[in-house]
Amino acid sequence: MSRRTYSVEPANCELSEVVILGSGTSNGVPMLGVKYPPAFLANPKNHRSRASIMVMGPTGNLLVDCTPEMRLQVTGLGITEIEAVVITHTHADHIMGMDDLRSLCMRTKAPVTVYTLKHHEADIRRVFAYAFHEYPPGIVVPRFDLKAIPDVLQVGGLDVHSFVVDHGPSKVIGLRVNNLAYVTDVSHIPAEAGAKLHDLDILILDAVRYEPHPNHFHMARAIEVARAIGAKKTYFTHLSDDYDHDLVNKTLPETMELAYDGLRLAI
Numbered sequence: 001m002s003r004r005t006y007s008v009e010p011a012n013c014e015l016s017e018v019v020i021l022g023s024g025t026s027n028g029v030p031m032l033g034v035k036y037p038p039a040f041l042a043n044p045k046n047h048r049s050r051a052s053i054m055v056m057g058p059t060g061n062l063l064v065d066c067t068p069e070m071r072l073q074v075t076g077l078g079i080t081e082i083e084a085v086v087i088t089h090t091h092a093d094h095i096m097g098m099d100d101l102r103s104l105c106m107r108t109k110a111p112v113t114v115y116t117l118k119h120h121e122a123d124i125r126r127v128f129a130y131a132f133h134e135y136p137p138g139i140v141v142p143r144f145d146l147k148a149i150p151d152v153l154q155v156g157g158l159d160v161h162s163f164v165v166d167h168g169p170s171k172v173i174g175l176r177v178n179n180l181a182y183v184t185d186v187s188h189i190p191a192e193a194g195a196k197l198h199d200l201d202i203l204i205l206d207a208v209r210y211e212p213h214p215n216h217f218h219m220a221r222a223i224e225v226a227r228a229i230g231a232k233k234t235y236f237t238h239l240s241d242d243y244d245h246d247l248v249n250k251t252l253p254e255t256m257e258l259a260y261d262g263l264r265l266a267i
């Protein structure tokens, strides 16, 4: 039985990087209540926390989504400073770690800047209602400064371009920074978003499972879309337990691979 470790290599401060904090679907992998073959569990790359990335720029870090494992993902990376957070959408696997942002508020005595789509703000205010109430001194709750994400977000010394994709009936923020784009939780890429996905070195794209899914790209569709976008390299993310990492990678087109937790990509 392998033990999941969140440690990854120390950051190279010379480079801007995107780190895959989590590559898993909403259940995570292994899933609670499922018995897996020992050989599957023996590969650390088959242990997938919920989907999230850290964009590490020359002057600061941008956290994209706050999964239930966010504290472990970020502390494992050795990062103590987060300049801002983007919430791509408000499904539970992307926001349930937001309470842990409280530790940052305690230290900085300031709210955490959270960028999302305007219409996702109501969900955050509902789920974390206590974070918007007033309390007597000594009671500490997380504080969020909710802002509508601009087309170009300047954070960490980088220009992070945002766009919107469809995730079934929901809208999800996709991001492009330099030569890399991150498109999690997607069932359709509208033309306006597609226009931002030209000339990519790296695309990180949803490929939730083998069977078609109403709200996600399944593997066959993800491969089709990745081919059409034509990034030099595509990493699939938001992965279920359909995929045994090393075995599946051998079956994928040459320019495509499964992502895994802790994968570091220079941008």
Ligand SMILES: [Zn+2]
Residues within 6 Å of the ligand: 089, 091, 167, 185
């Ligand atoms: Zn989702």
